[in-house]
Every structure is written in C-alpha cells, then in structure tokens.
Amino acid sequence: MVKQTLLSLDIVQNVAADVDQYEERPQVHRCLGCHPPLADSVLRRVRSGDLFFSMEFFPPRTKAGAANLLSRFDRVKAGGALFCAITWHPACDPGGYSETSSMTIAGSAFNYCGLETMLHIAATNLTKQEALRHLRRAKHMGVRSILALRGDITPDYKPPVDGFIHAVDLVRLIRSNFGSYFTIAVGGYPAGHPEAISYEHDLQYLKEKVEAGADFVITQLFFEAHQFITFVRDCRKIGITVPIVPGILPIQSFSSLRQIVKMSQLEVPESITKAIEPIKDNDEAVQNLGIHLAVEIVKSVLDAKSAPGFHFFTLNRENGPAEICKRVGVWQSSPSRPLPWRLGDNHRRCHEQVRPIFWASRPRAYVHRTQHWDDFPNGRWGKHDSPAFGDLSDYYLFYLKSEIPPEQLRAMWLNRLESEKDVWHVFHSYVAQTPNKQGVNVSHLPWNDSELNEETIPLVKQLIDLNSRGILTINSQPNVNGTPSSDPVVGWGSPDGYVYQKAYLEFFARPEVIKALLEEVKNFPSVHYHIVDKTGEKSYTNTFKNVPIAVTWGVFPGREIIQPTVVDPVSFNVWKDEAFALWREQWGRLYNPESQSRRVLSEIENSYFLVNLVDNEFPRPCCLWSLLDKTLNESKIKLEK
Known part of the structure; x- marks a missing residue:
C-alpha cells in the first residue's frame, strides 16, 4: 500500500551487533562487477558530462539522532545523490559497535537506505592493524568507498608505534592490502593546507596521494569560486588528472559559520561578512543567503567547466543543499526505478x-x-x-x-481504544487521509510507515x-x-x-x-x-x-x-x-x-x-x-x- 520512509533505530542497533560478529562468519563469493565501484561511476559522469552531487553527514550523538539521520538518507537517495559520506569522529569511537559510531551509520546508510556510502577514515591515532581491522569491517558490510584522511592533530601529536604520519600512508595501506576493491578519495585544499610549507608544496603532496592510489579528490570548503577554478588549473599543470570535486558549504547559521571557520582555519571574504552581519540573528535569513551564495559558486564553477559534480557539507541538514541542487537542476523529483522496490548498492x-x-x-x-x-x-x-x-x-x-515520540503515536492511533471499532476507525482515517476522532491525521500505521503513495490513490474509495x-x-x-x-x-x-x-x-x-x-x-x-x-x-x-x-x-x-x-x-x-x-x-x-x-x-x-x-x-x-x-x-x- 505504501513505501517505507520512517526509519528504525533498531536497524542501526542491528548493524552494530551484526558487524561485531563478522570475523566468525564464513566469507562467500561476492560479485564485484555488477554494481560498478564509485570510482567508475564518477569517471562515467565525467565523460558523459552528467552532473552529480553528493552529501556529507556526521554521526549524531544520540540514538534518536541516528534514526533521524537515516530518514535524511532516504530523502537524499530519492533526490538522486551519487553517494553520501560519513565522517570519522575519533571522540565517538568511530570504528566501534555503538548505534552512533561512524562505522554503524555508514553500514546502515548503505545496506538499509540503499545509498552508495563513502566512509571517512582518519589515520590519526590509529595503528596500521587497527586501520586494517576497520577496513575489513567496512568491506564485510559491503562499503567500497573510503575517504582517506590524516585527521586533525595537536602541535604535540605523536603517532602511535606502527601508526601513520600522513594521509598518503593510509592510501598506500589500503591499496597494498585490498587492491582495487576500495574506491579511495582524498582531500584537497584550494587555498593550501593550513600546515603546508606553501601552496605549491601542498599541491605536490596531493599529487603524491593520487600516485599512491587515490581515485579522485574532494576539496575543503571555499568561499569564492575563483579559488577552486585556479586550484584545478594548477593541479592539471603538475599532472594530477583524476576528477576533482569541489566541497561546498552552504552557510546555515552565523554560529555554524564561525565554528567551521575556526576548524578549517579559513578566512571569510569581507563581502560575505558584511552581508551576514545585519541578519546574523535571523537563522532563516542567513540560510537563504547561504543558499544564494552557494548557487552562485556552483554556477561559476560550472561556467568554467572545472567540476564534474559537487560535494555538500550538510552539517546534518540536507534541506539547504537539496534546494541548491534543485536550483541548478540536479535534484531528481521523479527518480527512475530499476525495479518496483528499491535496489540497494550493496554488491x-x-x-x-x-x-x-x-x-x-x-x-x-x-x-x-x-x-x-x-x-x-x-x-x-x-x-x-x-x-x-x-x-x-x-x-x-x-x-x-x-523518530515520532510515543505520545504522538498514541494521538494518531488513539489515546484509548474501547473496542475493535476504534481500531477500524484508525485504519479508516489512514486510508481516507482524514483526522481521527481526536482530530489528528493518521500519517502511518504499524504496517505502513508513510502516507499513501500515488499508486494507491485510485483504490482509496474501495x-x-x-x-x-x-x-x-x-x-x-x-x-x-x-x-x-x-x-x-x-x-x-x-x-x-x-x-x-x-x-x-x-x-x-x-x-x-x-x-x-x-x-x-x-x-x-x-x-x-x-x-x-x-x-x-x-x-x-x-x-x-x-x-x-x-x-x-x-x-x-x-x-x-x-x-x-x-x-x-x-x-x-x-x-x-x-x-x-x-x-x-x-x-x-x-x-x-x-x-x-x-x-x-x-x-x-x-x-x-x-x-x-x-x-x-x-x-x-x-x-x-x-x-x-x-x-x-x-x-x-x-x-x-
């Protein structure tokens, strides 16, 4: 009758429990050729000129937040995203088994939302054996794409024995142990890495990561299109030929902008600062401005033919990036279905x-x-x-x-059921799409986790x-x-x-x-x-x-x-x-x-x-x-x- 859109936290819990046991299970033959690796999908889009987009999310702090995040993945999948990326949060046991770990969220997005998923792995504080363990778990879950990063470090950071110093070391570890199984993306910095000796030196380091096995580059955020356009041109000059995907941050609030700038050590152009200052206490106005500025950046990059697609840093709010995608014509309103049911990307x-x-x-x-x-x-x-x-x-x-609290479910399904006729009334309200006797709309039932879909509309009277x-x-x-x-x-x-x-x-x-x-x-x-x-x-x-x-x-x-x-x-x-x-x-x-x-x-x-x-x-x-x-x-x- 309907298609499922609301998400179960218990799905996330199951992934956490499931991956904990993977090493005891026999490994079966798996076909890797039917669903193409992400690297091939990106290259195909580059050659065809078919613009794509992807979105980045971070693991939430709470179990309820995990369920809410998975519902966002559903919307991103429906919009036609090529992939989503899940960040690696060292403070939250990213490779652990909890419902909110990076590994669990990535596995849930991939296997239960059917969304091609890229897992960030930051090498900081990892030994090579720990990194290999995380990679084997990712492979078992079917995840085939990794964003290999060094991660943030403090001035007194010392890598563990048998650990990593640079991201390129992680890239080499992945390629030497897993061959071509994983698509590997690496980070690029249009303004140069804050710790780099120079912009030119940072470009050479990026080239080293690509030569070590990286398939494409996702850049750090930037605020002016010319920075990215120049960066791509300079990369091509020194022989970096892989696709370079610009990272776009739609400004969503004044406070989030300050936090991002602090973390990335980037300077906000004066023109943006002046535009935000009068409206900084109005989050809706700031968000609208952020969407407008991001659309202008995207259009400029497209006019320069510098990017095959765009990667959005969502801050776990996909509405802004989705609106940008709609304005530039890449958001799918009616995605094609290869089968009547959703076909996931797990090979x-x-x-x-x-x-x-x-x-x-x-x-x-x-x-x-x-x-x-x-x-x-x-x-x-x-x-x-x-x-x-x-x-x-x-x-x-x-x-x-x-994500619906029990009190809201009781309001939909009635606070008190006197007889089976009350249950009939709830079902009737659901299919009729009218309020129940308590005046509340019944948007779903235990067996139907969303409103009636279009296919059901002709049957509503019956x-x-x-x-x-x-x-x-x-x-x-x-x-x-x-x-x-x-x-x-x-x-x-x-x-x-x-x-x-x-x-x-x-x-x-x-x-x-x-x-x-x-x-x-x-x-x-x-x-x-x-x-x-x-x-x-x-x-x-x-x-x-x-x-x-x-x-x-x-x-x-x-x-x-x-x-x-x-x-x-x-x-x-x-x-x-x-x-x-x-x-x-x-x-x-x-x-x-x-x-x-x-x-x-x-x-x-x-x-x-x-x-x-x-x-x-x-x-x-x-x-x-x-x-x-x-x-x-x-x-x-x-x-x-």
Whole structure:
C-alpha cells in the first residue's frame, strides 16, 4: 500500500551487533562487477558530462539522532545523490559497535537506505592493524568507498608505534592490502593546507596521494569560486588528472559559520561578512543567503567547466543543499526505478531480481532477514526452495522506534481504544487521509510507515469502504495491463518497455468474515488466496503447494520477462509472524499492559486472520471489491442471526 520512509533505530542497533560478529562468519563469493565501484561511476559522469552531487553527514550523538539521520538518507537517495559520506569522529569511537559510531551509520546508510556510502577514515591515532581491522569491517558490510584522511592533530601529536604520519600512508595501506576493491578519495585544499610549507608544496603532496592510489579528490570548503577554478588549473599543470570535486558549504547559521571557520582555519571574504552581519540573528535569513551564495559558486564553477559534480557539507541538514541542487537542476523529483522496490548498492545483492510483496512497506526488515543469504533469486523465486529467513527473535524486526515520540503515536492511533471499532476507525482515517476522532491525521500505521503513495490513490474509495467495515488493509496494488514503463506512478525498468500487475490486497479480518469469504470466493475462479491465523494452525489456500505467483512483471526489448514481485506461500508464513507481532510490539507497547487498549489489540492479534488475495484476470476490471462486498454482506447477515 505504501513505501517505507520512517526509519528504525533498531536497524542501526542491528548493524552494530551484526558487524561485531563478522570475523566468525564464513566469507562467500561476492560479485564485484555488477554494481560498478564509485570510482567508475564518477569517471562515467565525467565523460558523459552528467552532473552529480553528493552529501556529507556526521554521526549524531544520540540514538534518536541516528534514526533521524537515516530518514535524511532516504530523502537524499530519492533526490538522486551519487553517494553520501560519513565522517570519522575519533571522540565517538568511530570504528566501534555503538548505534552512533561512524562505522554503524555508514553500514546502515548503505545496506538499509540503499545509498552508495563513502566512509571517512582518519589515520590519526590509529595503528596500521587497527586501520586494517576497520577496513575489513567496512568491506564485510559491503562499503567500497573510503575517504582517506590524516585527521586533525595537536602541535604535540605523536603517532602511535606502527601508526601513520600522513594521509598518503593510509592510501598506500589500503591499496597494498585490498587492491582495487576500495574506491579511495582524498582531500584537497584550494587555498593550501593550513600546515603546508606553501601552496605549491601542498599541491605536490596531493599529487603524491593520487600516485599512491587515490581515485579522485574532494576539496575543503571555499568561499569564492575563483579559488577552486585556479586550484584545478594548477593541479592539471603538475599532472594530477583524476576528477576533482569541489566541497561546498552552504552557510546555515552565523554560529555554524564561525565554528567551521575556526576548524578549517579559513578566512571569510569581507563581502560575505558584511552581508551576514545585519541578519546574523535571523537563522532563516542567513540560510537563504547561504543558499544564494552557494548557487552562485556552483554556477561559476560550472561556467568554467572545472567540476564534474559537487560535494555538500550538510552539517546534518540536507534541506539547504537539496534546494541548491534543485536550483541548478540536479535534484531528481521523479527518480527512475530499476525495479518496483528499491535496489540497494550493496554488491552482495547485485543479482537480486525477485522479492515477495509482503515486505513492500517494510523493506528494511526484509533486507535484514535476508542479509546472510549466500545467493539471491535472480529469475524465479521458485529457484530458492524454503529460503532461510533470519530469525524473528530480535524484536527490532517488527518494533520500529521511529523518530515520532510515543505520545504522538498514541494521538494518531488513539489515546484509548474501547473496542475493535476504534481500531477500524484508525485504519479508516489512514486510508481516507482524514483526522481521527481526536482530530489528528493518521500519517502511518504499524504496517505502513508513510502516507499513501500515488499508486494507491485510485483504490482509496474501495479501501475506505473496506476498512470502515472491518477489513483492515495493510498492502495493495492495482491491476495494470501494459502501461509504459516510463509511467511516473507504476512504471519501473528501462523506459522502452511495458509493465503489468495483478490486483493484490492484503488485510486482517475477523473469523466470521473469513468463513463467509471461503464460501464466496468459490464464485470467483480468477482469485487465489492465502489465509492464516496467528498460530498457523488454521491455514487455507486454493493455490498449488509452495508455488509462487508473479504479481508484477515487465516486458522490455531484447530481454526475458522480468517478474520482480511475487506472492510466495513459504515466505508468507514467515511474514505472518512479523505482521501479527506488530499489533503487540509496535501498537500495543504504547499502552499499559493492563489497559483496555492493550486488551483490544491483543484480542485482534489472537483472533483475526491475515489474508492475501490475487486477482489473476489483470486485463479486466478488478473483481476483489465485488468479492469482499458480497463477503461482508453475507457475514453481516450471519452475525445478526
């Protein structure tokens, strides 16, 4: 029904726990050729002239901040960023296992947000063995891009025994131990490094880093375009030929500007100081000025043909950089979809082409539960008999600690539930996109972590009717018959094909409704169903045993038919545990264990059935609505009797 955008802190916690155990796991063969390294992607953009952008974030100090940051990654991914970068914070155990470490945040951004991720590693205070350990962990998580830095030092700094003196030493260590596995970026300084003997000497040091194996350069921030343009020209003169990406800092507030200037030891041009002084206490005005100045820098650099793209220092606020990207035309408003579900950049999943539809609204749970598969379905789901999904013992799989506080969730899902009709009302408010009885908009449900997407809009009238009558819908898709793959709502894949969908509906319903449905569906031979209770002891289907049903497919010139979404009986039984547990672990946790609200939810969890319906007659108008209307009418009569 919807696509997931709100993030779970528990996802971050899981990455921290997962990487802690990686050295004990057997290493499987991994294809490195399907998803190109970042270095190749950058070079391809350089040759084609296709402008790109990237954004840099730092690990937050709190667990809640980590969940909030991951939601920002979602927006950056949707905007079409080539990659994001995660800074290395020595004071916060960057290579550790906590939810807020650099390593954990990078792994979460890459594996759960599907965003190409570059991990900063600062050599300061690291021994070579420590650096190798961090690099092996990054490789295990699938991260293939490193920004190799020396890091900040104090005047009395002494490197540890077997440590690093310069960033070039870290570059050499990476290349000598990992070959071409990692894309390596290094820092460049348009005004020269503050500690350099001279600007010319610093250029030679940059050349040394490139010759040691760096693939491209990301520069320190600068305030005037001519600095970067001159820097690029001087680099080319001495034989530095790799791409050079300008680092842009949109000024977001007066205080942040002072802090950045202090850390970078850069001078702010007088023209900028004079412009900010009258508005320094108005953060919104300063931010607008910062966006304007950054846009002017970007345009000047583009006019000089000096950069293939831009790297933005976001200070963990992507709104300003996003606005700049929109103004220069590189932010994607409608990004193309290679598959109906988001395809991540982890090369371990590069052949993955098929997923069960049940996790359409919870893709990160699916990614987690399948992360240790040695192989992924790449043609037909049936090639993987009884796939070994991850265990549900880790409660994070179904309990999303989103950035929304519990009191706001209770306001959406009602502070007190008197009966199951109150639950019906919440579902109704969600699909109708109207306020609940407390006057609060229901923006998501435990099974649907965002508002209705465009694909669902044509079904809203029918969904409203069903939810008001006790059919509690959690997933759906309309039937589609040969729509161009370029369609902005249901399209996916290359733009020269056609896509198809069978109408699909998934919902919870009372036992009386199920009894009537099993009778009524006999009159609808085109409909296949799976029905199961919480325990799995009561289960009904009219499909062939363990045979998946393709519910989405595409036809493209010169290719086999692609069927990326299926209804699979084996995985449905795995999904049902997760789906039923959400009643308790996400919604139920909001109330006192002895409360009436908790009893209402427990009764639904233990008595309702989970149902999925597939209408195989996709060229014809969907018959599911007629089937369920007749079912509800029949069950109502029986209940009255």
